[in-house]
Amino acid sequence: MATMHQIDELMRSAAAARFPKEVSLAEGTSLTLTPMVASDWPMMEEFLRDTPDDERRFFRRDASDPARVERWCSQLDYGHVLPLFAWWGESIGADVILERDSGLWTSHVAKVRLLVKPAFRGRGLGRQMINEVIELARLFDLHKLCYECAADQHALVAFLSACGFSEAARLEDFIRDRDGVFHDMVIMVYDLAG
Numbered sequence: 001m002a003t004m005h006q007i008d009e010l011m012r013s014a015a016a017a018r019f020p021k022e023v024s025l026a027e028g029t030s031l032t033l034t035p036m037v038a039s040d041w042p043m044m045e046e047f048l049r050d051t052p053d054d055e056r057r058f059f060r061r062d063a064s065d066p067a068r069v070e071r072w073c074s075q076l077d078y079g080h081v082l083p084l085f086a087w088w089g090e091s092i093g094a095d096v097i098l099e100r101d102s103g104l105w106t107s108h109v110a111k112v113r114l115l116v117k118p119a120f121r122g123r124g125l126g127r128q129m130i131n132e133v134i135e136l137a138r139l140f141d142l143h144k145l146c147y148e149c150a151a152d153q154h155a156l157v158a159f160l161s162a163c164g165f166s167e168a169a170r171l172e173d174f175i176r177d178r179d180g181v182f183h184d185m186v187i188m189v190y191d192l193a194g
Helices: 004-017 038-049 066-074 125-139 154-162
Strands: 021-024 030-035 081-088 091-099 109-116 144-150 166-176 182-191
Touching: 021 125, 030 125, 038 066, 038 081, 038 091, 081 125, 091 125, 109 125, 125 144, 125 154, 144 154, 154 166, 154 182
Parallel strands: 109 144
Antiparallel strands: 021 030, 030 081, 081 091, 091 109, 144 182, 166 182
16 A cells, blocks of 8 residues: 555656647547646636536636636646546646645545536546546546535536436535535535445
8 A cells, every 4th residue: 555655756757747738529529638837827727717607606716817827727736636627639628637635535536527518518638537537546546536525516416426426415505606505415425445
């Protein structure tokens, strides 16, 4: 079993050794997977702006402030958070994040977040992004992946279920969206050992 320090090093080195990586969609469109770098912030801001309003209300943090997006991109720590982009030319087609904290008793568990540009949904890109973080999690000797979302995000919950995640918990009124409305949180878990 890898130690916490070894997993931190693996996350950093995997970002350098594994990427860039080409992926192809069923109809032949090719995209390139790379870790986020600080200079990506203008494209990240554009990508987030393209997200439909009904989904933006469930963002964990307000992404409408360009300065916040720039700060987030400039303060990267791959040992804690490994954000991967799927590039289609100069545009971001999808973003997946593998987040873990080596100092916690849950250091064997990583959180996952995924956002796919509407034009790329239903084309297999989201599944490839999830598969990529599953492979990375195995490389890092993690045991579980966790995805937190609103129970109202029915399409996302169905997608995660199709990818092998299962509902582990439902927490009543645990999410307050950007409009101040409360929603149940669903915690979906992928068991890497099973």
